Amino acid sequence: xxxxxxxxxxxxxxxxxxxxxxxxxxxxxxxxxxxxxxxxxxxxxxxxxxxxxxxxxxxxxxxxxxxxxxxxxxxxxxxxxxxxxxxxxxxxxxxxxxxxxxxxxxxxxxxxxxxxxxxxxxxx
Numbered sequence: 476x477x478x479x480x481x482x483x484x485x486x487x488x489x490x491x492x493x494x495x496x497x498x499x500x501x502x503x504x505x506x507x508x509x510x511x512x513x514x515x516x517x518x519x520x521x522x523x524x525x526x527x528x529x530x531x532x533x534x535x536x537x538x539x540x541x542x543x544x545x546x547x548x549x550x551x552x553x554x555x556x557x558x559x560x561x562x563x564x565x566x567x568x569x570x571x572x573x574x575x576x577x578x579x580x581x582x583x584x585x586x587x588x589x590x591x592x593x594x595x596x597x598x599x
Contacts, residue, residue: 503553503556505549505552505553505556509552510525510545510548510549510552511524511525511548513548513551513552513555513556514528514529514532514548514551514552515528522541522544522545525544525545525548526538526539526541526544528548529544529547529548529551530544532551533547533551
């Protein structure tokens with residue numbers, strides 16, 4: 476990205492954040508790997524994999540263009556996080572069941588999910 480594009484992108488981001496604040500909207504921010512993890516199950520997925528999974532998750536007739544897939548993937552990630560927080564609030568789960576964030580190990584999360592399913596009589 477060239478310096479001019481970076482400056483314009485920063486200005487657009489600032490305007491969007493100001494508009495959200497003025498409208499009393501909450502802003503969610505996720506790293507690219509968090510978004511990829513939420514959509515594909517892998518934080519290292521490539522653009523093609525993200526496009527394919529967005530198409531499948533949303534039952535689209537054809538794969539969206541890369542920028543469209545990125546925007547939809549952000550929305551899918553945000554919706555997943557909202558559902559997880561609601562489940563946590565209701566007492567249905569705790570943070571340990573959530574996928575590890577920001578590079579932390581996911582081994583504990585897998586064991587916790589397996590244990591929860593066993594308690595409910597379901598197979599992992």
